[in-house]
Amino acid sequence: MKLPREVAAFDSASAMVMATARYLHHRDTPPMGRPAGRLLRPLATAANRLPVRLRETIYSLASGAEAQPAARMAALDIEQAAASIVRLYPRRRYPAVILGSSSGALVHLCAALGIAWLPQTLLLPLRQRQVPPDDPMRALHAFDATAQALLARNPDFVLHHLHDPNQDRLTSRRMAYFRVKRTRLGPAYERFLTNTLDPGGVVLLAECTRRWPTTRVGERHVFQFGAVGGLQPSQYREGDPRIAAYLRRYGVKRTRWEAPTPDSESPEAEWGFEPALRDDATAFARRHGYQVRRLIFDDPEDLSPLIADLYRWWYRQRGLPTNRLLVESFILADPWWALRTGCVPYWSIFPVQSSADALERYLDQSDTYDYLHLMLFCHGVESVGLASVDQWRRVLQRARVAGSFAGTEPRRYPSDLATFFRYQSALRAIPDRHPIPEPLQLREFEGFFAQRGHRYPAVRMEG
Structure with a gap:
């Protein structure tokens, strides 16, 4: 492939x-x-x-x-x-x-x-x-x-x-x-x-x-x-x-x-x-x-709260825990491992201040998560607008039980070259395992959005 x-x-x-x-x-x-x-x-x-x-x-x-x-x-x-x-x-x-x-x-x-x-x-x-x-x-x-x-x-x-x-x-x-x-x-x-x-x-x-x-x-x-x-x-x-x-x-x-x-x-x-x-x-x-x-x-990240909530609802329908949030970053993502470990996926565009703020708003509006796993895409430089590692630590402290960096070595951020390889090891280290489910029907997603779409003002469906 x-x-x-x-x-x-x-x-x-x-x-x-x-x-x-x-x-x-x-x-x-x-x-x-x-x-x-x-x-x-x-x-x-x-x-x-x-x-x-x-x-x-x-x-x-x-x-x-x-x-x-x-x-x-x-x-x-x-x-x-x-x-x-x-x-x-x-x-x-x-x-x-x-x-x-x-x-x-x-x-x-x-x-x-x-x-x-x-x-x-x-x-x-x-x-x-x-x-x-x-x-x-x-x-x-x-x-x-x-x-x-x-x-x-x-x-x-x-x-x-x-x-x-x-x-x-x-x-x-x-x-x-x-x-x-x-x-x-x-x-x-x-x-x-x-x-x-x-x-x-x-x-x-x-x-x-x-x-x-x-x-x-x-x-x-x-x-x-x-x-x-x-x-x-x-x-x-x-x-x-x-x-x-x-x-x-x-x-x-x-x-x-x-x-x-x-x-x-x-x-x-x-x-x-x-x-x-x-x-x-x-x-x-x-x-x-x-x-x-x-x-x-409006923005690529605007879908993230919707899809995270969809997964949480889907896990409840299947009788699975909904207490583990996986925060992905740019191309650091893996849908197969998210479902295998029962993680609720929340995708952030980059580890910048606006993404940190958006994640904080999502956590403010959601039931508390016991576990937070945080990936940080490292593009090599302390660019303008990058959220600091201390800011990300504060986000992790919002987990009720434990929050952890998933593959990123904080003292090397944002020039941690190994994070592109370590994040998968971090996913495999999550202890839970669940079978890959049968797919949702499109009408189920549409029904979910029809009921809860008011929570996502930057997203709409037509047709």
């Missing part, structure tokens, strides 16, 4: 596809979505003993190793990547298929319903050597020729060139982020739906409405400076005292970033939904007698 090398594996969409597909094959999720990834654990453990700056260099080299040369990317047929995605899933009948935006909470919804998820957005990692992370003006037009060639070969996609020197500082030293969003289903997705959806089945569109200021570069090509995480768009553009301190830490003699002037707003590069796909998917569904539902949410 693997994706083509032109598609980044170390990314939300590909990691979440892999986790969903492996669950449907009755398997757990290996580190970074690759079984061979487990072999890297001794190297990551050894690297953790090095000084921080050396760890940063290793992270930069390792995360940027997926980057492909411009010539290869310009010649890519993205439909081949779509064909690789659908081949990951078991060939059987599904009552529904989710299509659209990424969210770790959607992975657990797919697991609960026993269905597949097809992403709208993919990350194409482009080799980058001459663009410093703190120079978005140079990044703006650095790959125009590559972008034009890629889009000419792939007319049913829009390209969002993302540049974020805050959270992606280390990776962007060696890789440019080309995120492509499909505007049409395309042959591979259409074949998958016609071959696997039950007659009259449901195409469930996952639509994240998050938008971001962008600069138009060309037809179907925009440049996005900054990304969802520790800073708001205005802070990237206008500056913030924390940014000045962050830049000084890396020897940059400026107090803010000089960035291209935005001229529009677009769906956020990684998480936002491009509405053109809805029109094509709806027309396809009508032609084939399928139903269309829309699951609409």
Whole structure:
């Protein structure tokens, strides 16, 4: 089970596809979505003993190793990547298929319903050597020729060139982020739906409405400076005292970033939904007698309280304990182990302040958990907006019996290279074991939401 090398594996969409597909094959999720990834654990453990700056260099080299040369990317047929995605899933009948935006909470919804998820957005990692992370003006037009060639070969996609020197500082030293969003289903997705959806089945569109200021570069090509995480768009553009301190830490003699002037707003590069796909998917569904539902949410993390509560309700229906919360982080997630250990899954987008605040709000509104298991995605740097390890400790203290970090060594955070391998060991150490259940019916999820949807004002269902 693997994706083509032109598609980044170390990314939300590909990691979440892999986790969903492996669950449907009755398997757990290996580190970074690759079984061979487990072999890297001794190297990551050894690297953790090095000084921080050396760890940063290793992270930069390792995360940027997926980057492909411009010539290869310009010649890519993205439909081949779509064909690789659908081949990951078991060939059987599904009552529904989710299509659209990424969210770790959607992975657990797919697991609960026993269905597949097809992403709208993919990350194409482009080799980058001459663009410093703190120079978005140079990044703006650095790959125009590559972008034009890629889009000419792939007319049913829009390209969002993302540049974020805050959270992606280390990776962007060696890789440019080309995120492509499909505007049409395309042959591979259409074949998958016609071959696997039950007659009259449901195409469930996952639509994240998050938008971001962008600069138009060309037809179907925009440049996005900054990304969802520790800073708001205005802070990237206008500056913030924390940014000045962050830049000084890396020897940059400026107090803010000089960035291209935005001229529009677009769906956020990684998480936002491009509405053109809805029109094509709806027309396809009508032609084939399928139903269309829309699951609409403001931010990718907004689904997390809903899905956590769904699992808690589901466990009660099955007579299981509901006292153990598993807090996942970005691509650190495993739906198979969540169900095997009877954990209620709550997905957080990144270990940033806004995610810590959202988790606190969820805990305020929920019955107390006896156990909290906390994963923290470590992106290598103390970026602006990152929640401190002491803040996360305070969250863990809200457990009635015990709260623990799941795979992260607190004193190494946020540059703990081994956390990508240790989190699975932490899951296996949870003592409870339960059989993998029969899937919920879509109507059960819809009934649950109809009764309790008022608790999730940022989420709505239509259709």
